Amino acid sequence: MQSLAVQARWLTKRLEIHLLGNHLFANAKALVFAGLFFQGEEAEAWLHKGLAIIARELPEQILADGGHFERSTMYHALAFEDMLDLCNIAQVYAPTRHAQIKGWREVARKMRGWLTAMCHPDGEIGLFNDAALGIAPSVAELLGYADRLALAGPQVQAAQFRHLASSGYVRLEAPDMLALLDVAPIGPDYLPGHAHADTLTFECSFHGQRVFVNSGTSCYGISAERLRQRGTAAHNTVVVDGENSSEVWGGFRVARRARPLSLKISHENGDRIACSHDGYRRLPGQPVHRRTWFVNGQLRIEDAVSGRFGHAQARFHLHPDVKVQLVAGGSTVSLALPDGHEIRCEVERGVASLEPSTYHPRFGVSQATHCLVVELVDGLSVVRIDWN
Known part of the structure; x- marks a missing residue:
């Protein structure tokens, strides 16, 4: 030795x-x-x-x-x-x-x-x-x-809103609702190995239960599954023409990557957070995705894609414990939580469908779940979520 x-x-x-x-x-x-x-x-x-x-x-x-x-x-x-x-x-x-x-x-x-x-x-x-x-x-x-x-945390006001400006995340709270918003760069330019193509994604809990979740990470190494879990479609954001917002490849590599743009935060008549990213500008039509979250008793998520593109989908992955049903001609989605609460998602703009998905909260774990997919119409989708 x-x-x-x-x-x-x-x-x-x-x-x-x-x-x-x-x-x-x-x-x-x-x-x-x-x-x-x-x-x-x-x-x-x-x-x-x-x-x-x-x-x-x-x-x-x-x-x-x-x-x-x-x-x-x-x-x-x-x-x-x-x-x-x-x-x-x-x-x-x-x-x-x-x-x-x-x-x-x-x-x-x-x-x-x-x-x-x-x-x-x-x-x-x-x-x-x-x-x-x-x-x-x-x-x-x-x-x-x-x-x-004896290392207490910093004194933070018990507010509904907290902007972690240096890292690029927002914590947004309302009664019985918590949202974690990603308006961040994917990481340092010279060290993107743990980055996912997840710009403008979010996670959300209602009544203490995780409801909208990113897919998580179940594996490392070089495999199709590793690449899929890092891809945009595995996150709660918009996929344009089937492409990733950042070009993830290999096990821990990223080529051209999305950068957040034009972040706007206001608190008039509620909390409004809007941000764009340039990750799809490498495509022929140079599309730009802009997302707005607005909370005022309800959560309203608006996605807009400008520029030329073929099709775009807003994806909302559900926790496996949430039971989902598409009702009312496909414009209303009912989410039943394990404790009996019901969440209603109204698709005010766009075409909704459900797809099978998987959730990976731990390494080596894959759980079956569903993803709400909203096809943008004329470059726009609007989803309104009511949990009261």
């Missing part, structure tokens, strides 16, 4: 080669732990290297709103656990020894606030980009760990 010194030197070299993504925190954390556990010149060098990496990368990888720069809720949770571990060991072994340590607790507080903002009423994360339950510790476990370190 290699000595600890040999292993640490190997790890240091690896870190000089590969300093991207969530691996940074785990690897740099190992150097900090080794440097604090042991004494002597070599241990001090490990500590210096780990602290230097964290000091350099933390401002880039953790955004101003506390979100991880890859925009994956799962990888954010993993990075948050590493940040809590760093705060924990610094508190015990080096509370005042290194200037770099002083800002860690504030970063952890912001990360906690972002994580809680991106959760459903069931207490777990929304599934944005590569995300699945059961990989990172549960949100309850992470919050309990933070509480034991």
Whole structure:
């Protein structure tokens, strides 16, 4: 077996080669732990290297709103656990020894606030980009760990609306309704490996139950199923001419990618969030998708596609526990929740149909469900959702 010194030197070299993504925190954390556990010149060098990496990368990888720069809720949770571990060991072994340590607790507080903002009423994360339950510790476990370190989250007003502006998400609440809106870039330009083609998607819970869900992530590697789960059609957004809004390929690659445009937020007579993206401009007719969410006792979702295109579909994937029925000549969709509540979706513009779909809340899990598909008419669809 290699000595600890040999292993640490190997790890240091690896870190000089590969300093991207969530691996940074785990690897740099190992150097900090080794440097604090042991004494002597070599241990001090490990500590210096780990602290230097964290000091350099933390401002880039953790955004101003506390979100991880890859925009994956799962990888954010993993990075948050590493940040809590760093705060924990610094508190015990080096509370005042290194200037770099002083800002860690504030970063952890912001990360906690972002994580809680991106959760459903069931207490777990929304599934944005590569995300699945059961990989990172549960949100309850992470919050309990933070509480034991006396790391309360930032003071946030108990408002119906919260804009995580740096990462590009919106939390929108009304009585018995929660929506998580994606108006974000897919991730850093140089590290899109965990990105999905999901621009302008959303997830929504009613009466504490997840109803509209992204498909999640059940597998990695290079396969048709991996590609499908990353594709636009597996998310609650608009597919134009059967294309993905961002060109996902391989297992962890993205070519041309969608960028959000012209975000407008207003609170007159309700909450209105409107945003466009340019992901389809690479197509011959240069179409642009614009989506508007409006909440005022009901949730109204309007999708508009400008430019030349053949056909476009707005897709709304349902949680497997939701029973769906298309009624009233195809313009009304009834959603029955397990607790007996009923949600009504009125398709005010567009042509509605139901398709089989699958949901992947955990790795290795595929659950049968349904997707409400609304074909845009003259470039427009409008769906009104009533949960009262």
